[in-house]
Amino acid sequence: MLGAGPAALCIVAELVEKGLLVTALASHPPNKPWPNTYGIWAEELESLGLASLLGHRWTNTVSYFGDGIGEKGQVPTLHNFDYGLFDQTALQNSLLLRCGDLNWNVETAMEIRPVEMNTEVVCSSGNVYQARVVIDASGHRSRFIRRPNHGPVAQQAAYGVVGRFNFPPVEKEQFVLMDFRPDHLNKKQLREPPSFLYAMDFGEGLFFVEETSLACFPPMELTQLKERLHKRLSHRGVKIEEIIHEEHCLFPMNLPLPDRKQPLLAFGGSASMVHPASGYMVGALLRRAPTLANTLAEAILLEPALGSADIAKLGWNVLWDRELVQRHRLYQFGLRRLMSFDEHLLRSFFATFFRLPRKDWSSFLANTLPLPRLIVVMLKLFTISSWKVKIGMLFGAF
């Protein structure tokens, strides 16, 4: 196993519980705090019985898709659905606890190669490890996982600040998923790729504000996002008084699916598990790890003759079964369309999307809709969209 991020810990915890002997290699100790804060809709965690892992939870959850002008342009879309942020330490510790007394080797993998029926990992220290199958959970930048080249990969970029402000940037106890109001932008900026504000009240005078670009190639520059964030805030009379933490975010949204014939398995960012429509993944890791671990345990414990290639094949087949591949393709198609939308069309699209029944939009974002239902929801969305959005969805906007 390579990695000690959320993906590695989720799958290692399951594998250890299934009685498998795991050798874990990660370039840092597994209890080193993760650099990112992870958000999730609360119901997704509740369905896994893990809601206690939330460090913050908001009931007042809104977005803004108006033009920001006049009273009508300022009306929020109410989500009426709780959103939360993981308590990072609690999530990490609860997964590590499930890994028992597993010894984590602080090692950086440099090369992975087949050796007879097994796989060998060569580390920068010179140490070499062998396993019946290797799972690469080293994130979306993995050098080891083969995937087809489908051209430029769109990235989500964001610049955020946790800090104190002269005036609350969002309402008390509020979470803002997407504030797309564009009234602070000039004509030139309105023609540039759109970005939105993701923001929340942490209480005790602390807020998080983040200017986010959904997905772009080339990715939006962090300096541009920072400039936009300041402009957006000052337009509303808000100034940052104290920066406690800055977040720089950049990760791929439509990384092609890995080649599922390779003898190396992957999980998490390296397995392209980020949801192409939302950029979220942690819920999927927690949901999909048990199934993958079951398959691997059966293969490894019950079939001693299977080699790395056979075990990896079984793993790929459950991790990316036909249904999940089809769903992923639909999401990627949707994202490509959205990337062609200007800010006006994008606002119109999202305003319509959140008019869908809550069960539909939330399951769409969590990727828990079975394929036929996903198609029905997408058709429903198409039906209730304006003709401009319909044309954009069919042919892309120009």
Ligand SMILES: Cc1cc2nc3c(=O)[nH]c(=O)nc-3n(C[C@H](O)[C@H](O)[C@H](O)COP(=O)(O)OP(=O)(O)OC[C@H]3O[C@@H](n4cnc5c(N)ncnc54)[C@H](O)[C@@H]3O)c2cc1C
């Ligand atoms: C700023 C940011 C915010 C995000 N916010 C959210 C969110 O709110 N909700 C959500 O669901 N998703 C979010 N994501 C998306 C996704 O969940 C994260 O990218 C997540 O961290 C990916 O997990 P991972 O374990 O696959 O990879 P990583 O977290 O990148 O972990 C990779 C691990 O592999 C190790 N490693 C790398 N190379 C090697 C090597 N050669 N040998 C050994 N070890 C190696 C690293 O040290 C690390 O431990 C966010 C992503 C970013 C970048």
